[in-house]
Amino acid sequence: MSKLNDDILNRYIDNELDSTEINDVKKVLDEDEESLKRLKALRSIDRSLREIEIYPAPHGFTEKVMRTIISKSKSAIAKPGYFFISIVSFFLFAIVTVLIAALKYSERGTAQVTQTNPLDDSVKFVKENLPLLQNFFSSDNFLMVGIVLTVILLISGFFMVESHKDFKNKLNSASR
Known part of the structure; x- marks a missing residue:
């Protein structure tokens, strides 16, 4: 030592x-x-x-301190964003639905498979379905679906930004 x-x-x-x-x-x-x-x-x-003379703590001091600590710790716990989860779930559902519809359509088209050039098949497919595609995109229903999805996206973006601001403020107040 x-x-x-x-x-x-x-x-x-x-x-x-x-x-x-x-x-x-x-x-x-x-x-x-x-x-x-x-x-x-x-x-x-x-x-x-x-x-040094020892002074006892006032009656109920520990309980008051613990209640204060518990109340402060409950407010600092972040709650999960159910709105964000629901928006993500909706978009995942839409993507899965589109994929299933595409697979169903491709199964229907493969029943008549013959030995042809794939490029010729794709050109023929586009020529046959171009008017149908133009009608679909020019219809009022497609326009309404696009508007609704855009509004949903804007609203979800707004709530995500607000949720982030709220979380940041809670984090700052908890660290003080």
């Missing part, structure tokens, strides 16, 4: 060391004047701490 730290000196004052450690500490104290001064200072602090 070449250098004594405060922890060892406090354990020496409280008689928590075994006999070999006590002998080592005494040996270092005899050789090192600085460690002896620190021991005297720690003994003085220990004596003054033992002489």
Whole structure:
């Protein structure tokens, strides 16, 4: 033990060391004047701490502190954004529905498979279905669906931004 730290000196004052450690500490104290001064200072602090009058806490103090801690910790817990989850679920459902419809349509078209050039088949398919596609995109129903999806996207974006701001404010208030 070449250098004594405060922890060892406090354990020496409280008689928590075994006999070999006590002998080592005494040996270092005899050789090192600085460690002896620190021991005297720690003994003085220990004596003054033992002489301090102990005041009991007021009745119900612990319960009040715990209620305050619990109320503050409940407000800092972030709640899951059900709105965001529902929007994501809706779009996933729409994507899955479109994929299923595409697979059904492709199954119907594969029943009449013959050995032809794929490029010719795709050109023929586009020529046959182009008027149908133009009618679909020019109809009022498609326009309404597009408007509704755009409004839903804008509203969900607004709520996501507001949710982020609210979470940021809660995080800032919890860290103060």
